Amino acid sequence: MTLDHRQHALQGIRATLSVVVYPLQYLVNMPFAVGDWASETLREHRTLLEENRTLRTRQLEAQVSLLKLASLERENVRLRSLLQSSSRRWERVLIAELISVDFDPFKRQILLNKGSQDGILEGHPLIDSAGVMGQVIHVSPLSSTAMLITDPSHAIPIQVNRNGLRAIALGTGEPASLDIPHIPNNADIQEGDLLVTSGLGQRFPAGYPVAEITRVERNPAEPFATITATPLAHLDRAQEVLLVWPEKTEVEE
């Protein structure tokens, strides 16, 4: 146990056992997958048309904002080259599906259907359409386990999008709350602030939305404010997640 916890010496054994367990997990997932498939194929023609229409309008909107993004990105690269800092490039992404199996209810972990055969490594960041979800902690050839940002042993370096104030968001074990400790009472932080990844720690790429501050409590008797945030990602509803290959950040001197 000590070997596994401290040195990760038993990764090989764990990976082998995971491969043995994977068919079981697959079987457990099967009824749910069949249910999804059935509800998809038995959908009404009309609802499909409607969905198609809304998706098309949304895609158009996204396309327009992408147009703007392209010019913004070019401008950003130009400005960065003026500042002689390393330019950021888009990372490679991979879509993985969740396998519906339960873990310990006191941890927040999920199982993905992609593993080391798809090039997933330990520590891969995980995002969905709304924000950062977590990171991969165990990889086996066919599947991988990821820890969500709300797991009690997870911490993620963040910054306040409005003013760049840096902090760390800790998981609480509850599905919809993060704890942000060690922020002084007089810090400029308020309810509704958007928290994004800061890229420090070199695990999560910088600039992805993480959470929104829901409560700031300043008690003059305590050295630090009590700050709670809600994750933006749909941690308990997501079916598909994106795995991001972290960009190579060059630390400037």
Place this chain on the structure above:
Amino acid sequence: MSTVYHRGGWVIAMSFTVALMLTMLPLPDWAAYLRPEWATMVLIYWCMALPERVGVGIGWVVGLFLDVIHGAVLGQYALSLALIAYFTLNLHQRMRIYPLLQQSLIVLVLVLMQQLLITWIRGFLGQSPDSLAYWLPSLTSMLLWAWVFIVLRDLRRHFRVS
């Protein structure tokens, strides 16, 4: 000395497989804390019924699978299940003659012991659960023991596992 023929090993393997699958089965949020320790219950049954076949070694192997399933540190469930198997082997002659109610009380104590061991290990790792709901599985295991016992006993008699 007569040679003893073992048969029906696949029934034992299947029962553990089903127990592991039940451990992973997604439950609604309110029920997630109530999930009984299926694998522990099946292990206790087989240790009690066939102590010469199922013992500490099998408990350890099943525990390793549980570790992987729970994403826990490799060895914590293995250690606890090996210990449970050891205690059951010591108690099996007494447990066999107890009525079901008394058996389920012993199951409660055994599952509590397993959970205690796991909180200790987690405490060392700094991940100890801070809610009393953590202890609920031992209660649900106790309540479901009679049912598990009867199902497994009928299976054993039907397939003449020995």
